[in-house]
Amino acid sequence: MNNIYSDIAKLLYKRGIYNVCISPGLRNTELSLSFIQHGKFNCHSIVDERSAAYFALGMALKTNTPTILICTSGTAVANYFPAIIEASQSRIPLVVITADRPANLLNSGENQTIEQRNIYGNFVRKNIDIPLDNEYDYTLSEIDESLKFVAKKNDIGITPGPIHINMHLDDFKTSQSLGKSKYLSKNLKSKKIILNDTFNWQMLPFEDIFNLYTCKRPLIIIGRLNHKLNKRVITQLSNHLRAPVLVDSLSQMRFNNKSSIALYDHYINNLNVKPDLVIRIGQKPVSKNLCNQIHYWENNNINRMSFSSLLIDKANRFNDDCPTVIPCKYEDFIDVIINSTPGNNNTDFYDYILNLDNKMSSIINNEDRWSELTIAKACLSSMDDNQNLFIGNSMPIRYIDMLGKLNKDIHINTYSNRGASGIDGIISTALGVAQTSKGKNLLLIGDLSFLHDQNSLLIAKQYNIDLTIVIINNNGGGIFSLLPVSKSLNRNIFNEYWTTPQNIDLKKISTAYDVKYSKVDTIGKLETTLKKYKTIPSLKIIDAQIDMKINKKILSELKKRIKKGTA
Numbered sequence: 274m275n276n277i278y279s280d281i282a283k284l285l286y287k288r289g290i291y292n293v294c295i296s297p298g299l300r301n302t303e304l305s306l307s308f309i310q311h312g313k314f315n316c317h318s319i320v321d322e323r324s325a326a327y328f329a330l331g332m333a334l335k336t337n338t339p340t341i342l343i344c345t346s347g348t349a350v351a352n353y354f355p356a357i358i359e360a361s362q363s364r365i366p367l368v369v370i371t372a373d374r375p376a377n378l379l380n381s382g383e384n385q386t387i388e389q390r391n392i393y394g395n396f397v398r399k400n401i402d403i404p405l406d407n408e409y410d411y412t413l414s415e416i417d418e419s420l421k422f423v424a425k426k427n428d429i430g431i432t433p434g435p436i437h438i439n440m441h442l443d444d445f446k447t448s449q450s451l452g453k454s455k456y457l458s459k460n461l462k463s464k465k466i467i468l469n470d471t472f473n474w475q476m477l478p479f480e481d482i483f484n485l486y487t488c489k490r491p492l493i494i495i496g497r498l499n500h501k502l503n504k505r506v507i508t509q510l511s512n513h514l515r516a517p518v519l520v521d522s523l524s525q526m527r528f529n530n531k532s533s534i535a536l537y538d539h540y541i542n543n544l545n546v547k548p549d550l551v552i553r554i555g556q557k558p559v560s561k562n563l564c565n566q567i568h569y570w571e572n573n574n575i576n577r578m579s580f581s582s583l584l585i586d587k588a589n590r591f592n593d594d595c596p597t598v599i600p601c602k603y604e605d606f607i608d609v610i611i612n613s614t615p616g617n618n619n620t621d622f623y624d625y626i627l628n629l630d631n632k633m634s635s636i637i638n639n640e641d642r643w644s645e646l647t648i649a650k651a652c653l654s655s656m657d658d659n660q661n662l663f664i665g666n667s668m669p670i671r672y673i674d675m676l677g678k679l680n681k682d683i684h685i686n687t688y689s690n691r692g693a694s695g696i697d698g699i700i701s702t703a704l705g706v707a708q709t710s711k712g713k714n715l716l717l718i719g720d721l722s723f724l725h726d727q728n729s730l731l732i733a734k735q736y737n738i739d740l741t742i743v744i745i746n747n748n749g750g751g752i753f754s755l756l757p758v759s760k761s762l763n764r765n766i767f768n769e770y771w772t773t774p775q776n777i778d779l780k781k782i783s784t785a786y787d788v789k790y791s792k793v794d795t796i797g798k799l800e801t802t803l804k805k806y807k808t809i810p811s812l813k814i815i816d817a818q819i820d821m822k823i824n825k826k827i828l829s830e831l832k833k834r835i836k837k838g839t840a
């Protein structure tokens with residue numbers, strides 16, 4: 274491999290820097306690989322970025338040479354901060370290299386995308402931001418120049434300390450196969466912002482008015498919301514436009530709404546006909562397929578009169594890249610639409626989507642083998658009315674999002690840290706929700722995310738909080754084995770730096786914190802334990818054992834059936 278990443282590795286090695294701490298992530302793949310494959314660095318694989326940074330600090334303190342830190346984008350970067358502050362105040366050299374998303378995705382609502390440039394402020398001696406289309410030679414010489422802050426033999430007048438190199442990268446699979454980010458082609462120039470508090474037709478571009486009046490294939494999409502919408506009002510809009518309502522798993526409308534569409538993630542990129550209008554309420558949906566498809570519709574239509582994408586959000590353009598944002602109350606917008614547009618009486622599109630969703634529902638419901646998906650299904654089915662379901666990042670949220678309506682008419686409050694999608698702090702957040710709720714609480718989380726926030730069990734013990742934690746225990750980051758990256762890397766390297774199995778006996782952790790614990794490996798056992806734990810008002814842990822390989826096989830078989838079902 275010979276690229277900017279490997280040349281940075283070579284440069285740092287040449288300058289006498291040998292120790293590296295790498296935390297797992299997809300975005301930092303090429304960066305991590307450059308240091309691992311170089312062959313001469315002492316690479317350490319550490320899941321928790323906060324500990325990784327302190328560990329790096331300790332090594333730098335003892336050896337008086339900088340340690341290199343490498344992590345993925347998002348809150349992983351923020352987890353380095355405490356150790357960076359200490360390094361700055363104590364004059365200890367660190368080379369912090371963080372992977373970032375392409376800069377044009379900032380404020381677009383894209384997953385794990387936050388402002389990382391200059392994130393550590395004055396606590397680093399030098400900030401270097403490397404864009405996707407960087408000037409190769411200049412970048413290397415800028416990095417070399419900044420190494421004076423971490424050099425062992427320091428010139429008089431230079432105070433050693435941490436330096437930060439923030440690198441914008443494409444997804445590993447994308448850059449390997451396509452060479453360029455698909456997002457770069459996004460046409461964001463046509464963005465319209467309607468600056469008005471109440472809905473006003475005059476502020477809308479003509480094309481959007483035209484599409485609101487003439488649509489025959491509209492879609493309503495309810496994305497992530499922290500609070501419930503008025504279902505009656507949404508139904509009125511849906512009836513007026515004959516628009517299917519796609520409800521996100523975090524929309525607070527997914528699991529109890531008989532008329533809504535829930536399983537779109539499985540077929541949305543396979544539709545025979547395109548919608549001509551999308552009306553979104555709430556934050557970007559969890560489903561990557563749906564988000565990509567909306568972008569595709571926005572960027573691939575004959576002209577603006579053939580498709581409109583509208584976001585109704587009082588917060589205006591806050592972390593979203595919808596071409597037209599209408600910052601007014603959704604009730605106000607809906608009221609005007611219902612009272613002043615003719616509506617749509619063509620039900621073909623509605624029927625088509627409903628039919629697809631029903632087909633999907635029977636395929637998903639028939640899947641009952643022990644897998645991560647059916648663990649998620651059993652958790653959902655165990656919920657009572659008004660119960661809180663907190664959903665961990667990585668695969669748990671994706672599994673919940675793959676599931677549809679329940680057979681019972683109950684409301685489930687769904688929560689997840691999807692703002693920046695970190696795997697940190699998930700138990701703490703769920704405990705915060707539980708502490709301030711009257712009802713029962715369930716947390717569905719992966720084992721690495723659990724271990725990342727293990728300290729939070731102190732809170733649970735201190736306040737005796739009523740929460741059942743179901744850990745999907747596949748001994749590592751299962752998400753990576755489902756991605757193309759797993760096929761292109763050496764098995765051992767992939768295991769050590771991406772999957773990062775920790776081989777921790779969760780029973781022993783539970784014992785240390787006086788927490789009730791059960792290990793389960795069948796749906797029956799899981800259901801029985803979930804039922805039993807509902808009667809115990811304290812913290813309980815269910816350790817759901819999963820074999821990654823079997824799970825992968827079940828998922829790919831299910832995907833084949835889904836593909837056949839939508840063909």
Ligand SMILES: Cc1ncc(C[n+]2csc(CCOP(=O)(O)OP(=O)(O)O)c2C)c(N)n1
Nearest residue numbers: 349667668695696719720721722750751752
């Ligand atoms: C703070 C933070 N560090 C790293 C990541 C990158 N990351 C995304 S998913 C994942 C693995 C999570 O593993 P686990 O919680 O066991 O869930 P699974 O992948 O098995 O579903 C990692 C490390 C992240 N999102 N947030």
